[in-house]
Amino acid sequence: MVAAGTAKIEKSARQYRADFPILGQMMNGRKLAFLDTAASAQKPKIVIDSMSSVYSTGYANIHRGVYRISQELTTAFEEVRQKVADFIGAPGARNIVFTRNSTEAINLVAQSWGRTHLQKGDEVILSAMEHHANIVPWQLLQAQIGIEIKVIPVLDDGTLDYEAYQSLLSPRTKMVGVVHISNAFGVRNNISKIIKLSRDFNPKIKVLIDGSQGVVHSPVNVIALDADFYVFTGHKLYGPTGIGALYGKYEALESMPPYQGGGDMIERVSFSGSTFREPPHRFEAGTPPIAEVIGLGAAIDYVREIGFDFIQKREENLLAYGNKKLKEISGLKVFGDVSDKAGIFSFTIENMHPSDIGMVLDQCGVAVRAGHHCCMPLLERFGLDATVRASLGLYSNEEDIDALVEGLHKARELFQ
Ligand SMILES: Cc1ncc(COP(=O)(O)O)c(C=O)c1O
Numbered sequence: 238m239v240a241a242g243t244a245k246i247e248k249s250a251r252q253y254r255a256d257f258p259i260l261g262q263m264m265n266g267r268k269l270a271f272l273d274t275a276a277s278a279q280k281p282k283i284v285i286d287s288m289s290s291v292y293s294t295g296y297a298n299i300h301r302g303v304y305r306i307s308q309e310l311t312t313a314f315e316e317v318r319q320k321v322a323d324f325i326g327a328p329g330a331r332n333i334v335f336t337r338n339s340t341e342a343i344n345l346v347a348q349s350w351g352r353t354h355l356q357k358g359d360e361v362i363l364s365a366m367e368h369h370a371n372i373v374p375w376q377l378l379q380a381q382i383g384i385e386i387k388v389i390p391v392l393d394d395g396t397l398d399y400e401a402y403q404s405l406l407s408p409r410t411k412m413v414g415v416v417h418i419s420n421a422f423g424v425r426n427n428i429s430k431i432i433k434l435s436r437d438f439n440p441k442i443k444v445l446i447d448g449s450q451g452v453v454h455s456p457v458n459v460i461a462l463d464a465d466f467y468v469f470t471g472h473k474l475y476g477p478t479g480i481g482a483l484y485g486k487y488e489a490l491e492s493m494p495p496y497q498g499g500g501d502m503i504e505r506v507s508f509s510g511s512t513f514r515e516p517p518h519r520f521e522a523g524t525p526p527i528a529e530v531i532g533l534g535a536a537i538d539y540v541r542e543i544g545f546d547f548i549q550k551r552e553e554n555l556l557a558y559g560n561k562k563l564k565e566i567s568g569l570k571v572f573g574d575v576s577d578k579a580g581i582f583s584f585t586i587e588n589m590h591p592s593d594i595g596m597v598l599d600q601c602g603v604a605v606r607a608g609h610h611c612c613m614p615l616l617e618r619f620g621l622d623a624t625v626r627a628s629l630g631l632y633s634n635e636e637d638i639d640a641l642v643e644g645l646h647k648a649r650e651l652f653q
Pocket of ligand 1: 275
C-alpha cells in the first residue's frame with residue numbers, strides 16, 4: 238500500500254504511468270493524453286504479460302483435462318474466482334459467476350432471476366442515470382412478462398433524488414437496480430442508503446448494484462453493503478475485455494435456473510433430460526474466457542497492490558486541478574459537479590457541439606468521449622444529446638489535463 242503523502246503520491250503516479258506501454262506513444266504529433274478510461278482503461282504490462290504467458294507457456298482448455306497444463310490452468314482460473322471474491326468482500330468463490338462483462342451479468346439476472354421470481358405487474362425500480370446495460374435487459378423482460386419499470390429521478394446537481402425513491406417503493410416492488418458511480422457524470426451514489434431504504438421498506442426486495450465504475454474508483458464490500466447482486470466488467474479495471482463478474486448472495490443464485498445451456502454447466506445430459514451443476518458453474522456454459530480470467534486476476538493484484546488510498550487521493554487531487562483549469566474556458570458547463578464523485582469531467586461548451594470538440598481534441602493528441610455515454614435518459618433529463626467526457630485513470634496526470642485545456646482553448650478559437 239502507498240502512503241497518501243503528496244510527494245510520495247506524485248512519485249508513485251509517475252512510476253505507475255510507466256507500467257502502461259501505450260501511454261508512451263505519440264498521437265497526432267503530441268504525447269497521448271488518454272482521458273477515456275471510463276469507456277475502457279488501458280492495460281498495464283503485467284496484465285498483458287499474464288495473458289501472453291498463458292498462451293505461450295501454459296495454455297489448454299480447463300476443467301476437463303487430465304494432463305498437467307490443463308490442471309494447472311484450471312487451478313489458476315479458479316484462484317481468480319477467489320481473488321474476485323476477496324476484492325469485493327464476497328463470502329466466497331461460489332458467489333462469483335464469470336460473465337463476458339457487466340452487460341451480460343445484468344442480462345443474466347434479468348432473464349434468470351427475473352423470469353423466475355417476477356410476474357406481470359411486479360415493479361423494478363431503476364435510476365434515471367443508469368447505463369443502457371441496466372435499462373434494456375429489464376425492458377426486454379418487461380416485453381416478455383409485463384413487469385412495470387419505475388424510475389428514480391435525478392436532481393439538477395446530477396445526484397439521485399432519494400426522497401423520490403422512497404415514494405416509489407410499493408408492495409409490488411421486487412427489484413431495484415442502481416449504478417454505484419455514474420459513468421456519464423461521475424457522481425457517486427449513496428448505494429448503502431438505497432439498500433437500507435429498500436430493506437426498511439421490505440427486506441425481500443432485491444438490490445442489484447452496477448459496479449462497472451464503482452470497483453475502479455473505490456473499495457467495495459458487498460457484505461457490508463448487503464447488496465444482493467453486484468456486477469462489474471474487467472476492461473474498466475485495467476483488465477482485458479471479454480470478462481466480467483456477477484456477485485450474488487448464494488441463496489439468490491441457488492434460486493436461479495441456468496441462463497444458457499451447454500458444456501461445463503451440466504451434471505448429466507441425456508435425451509430424457511439434463512441436470513445442472515451448482516452455482517456459479519451452472520451459469521457458465523461453454524469454454525470460458527480462460528486467458529481473460531487470468532488477465533483479470535493480474536489486474537486485481539495490480540490495483541490491490543497500488544491500493545485505493547493512493548487511487549482515491551490521486552484522483553481527488555486531479556479532480557481539484559481539473560475543475561480549476563476548466564473554469565478558464567468560457568461557456569463551459571460541468572454536469573454532476575458535486576463533491577462526492579469519481580474522476581470524470583462531463584461538460585458542454587456554449588455554441589459548440591461535443592463531437593466537434595472531440596475532433597479538435599483528437600488533433601491535439603487528447604482522447605475523450607463525446608456522445609451520450611450509453612445514458613440517453615440521463616442526458617435527455619438535462620436537455621442534452623451529448624457531452625464531452627474526460628475520464629481519469631490511475632495513470633492520469635496534470636499534463637493530460639493541461640493538454641485537454643489547451644485543446645479546448647484551440648477549439649474555442651476555431652469555433653468562435
Ligand atoms: C456504469 C456502467 N454500466 C455498465 C457498463 C457496461 O459495461 P460493459 O459494456 O463492459 O458490459 C458500463 C460501460 O460503459 C458502465 O460504465
